[in-house]
Amino acid sequence: MKSIKISIPSLIENIKIIESFIDNAKESFEINDDIYGNIMISVTECISNAIIHGNKGDKNKLVNLELKMEDDQLKFIIQDEGQGFDLSELPDPTAPENLEKPGGRGIFLIRHLSDEVKFEEGGKKAILSFYMD
Numbered sequence: 001m002k003s004i005k006i007s008i009p010s011l012i013e014n015i016k017i018i019e020s021f022i023d024n025a026k027e028s029f030e031i032n033d034d035i036y037g038n039i040m041i042s043v044t045e046c047i048s049n050a051i052i053h054g055n056k057g058d059k060n061k062l063v064n065l066e067l068k069m070e071d072d073q074l075k076f077i078i079q080d081e082g083q084g085f086d087l088s089e090l091p092d093p094t095a096p097e098n099l100e101k102p103g104g105r106g107i108f109l110i111r112h113l114s115d116e117v118k119f120e121e122g123g124k125k126a127i128l129s130f131y132m133d
Contacts (some may be wrong), residue, residue, distance in 0.1 A: 002029070002069040007062045008047075010055035010080070025067055027096040028073060035130050037076070046054065046078045046126050050117050054080030073115075076128045079113045084122030106112065 006021050022040050025031065047063055055061035061081040067102065068075045091098050093105045098124040111117050116129035 003066060004028070005064065005066045007064045009059045010051045010057055010061050010063055011059050012048065012051055012057070013043055014051070014063075015047060018044055021065065021067075025074075029067075029069055030131070031074065035132070039076070039128075039130055041076070042110045042113045042128050043076050044111055046076075046128060049106050050078055050080035050082070050126075053085065054082030056082065072132045074130045074132060076130075077125065078128070079121070079125045082124060084124040087119055087123065 004021075004025065006017070006083065008017055019040065022036075022043060026036055026063070031114075047065065051057060055063065063081075064077075064079045066077040068077065075122040085106070090107060091101075091104055093099075093108045098104060101102065111124075114128040115131050116127075118127040118129075119125065
């Protein structure tokens with residue numbers, strides 16, 4: 001099993017570092033174009049959530065990203081140093097009362113673009129899985 005890791009301070013401009021990380025992974029793990037876009041959107045959205053909501057933009061707190069190759073799956077493990085969240089308390093962004101509200105669509109997007117999503121450690125850790133074939 002191959003694995004690569006990176007940690008970034010919680011600054012939104014560090015998303016560029018994550019984009020480069022994913023671009024490098026595309027080459028190293030031979031990620032095809034069909035899932036590359038889904039990975040880029042899902043992982044950068046999840047990292048943004050970790051920076052903004054998890055670590056509250058505190059540059060002294062880190063967001064960790066690990067990429068693991070397991071059989072025919074790529075797993076992106078994102079972890080922040082925040083308080084976590086309760087998935088069941090997030091409003092449904094597709095509900096009529098929420099359609100015009102800014103924000104609230106990140107988790108929805110992540111769940112629809114990833115093949116599998118798990119939240120652990122009270123929401124401080126997200127595991128996004130993508131099948132390679």
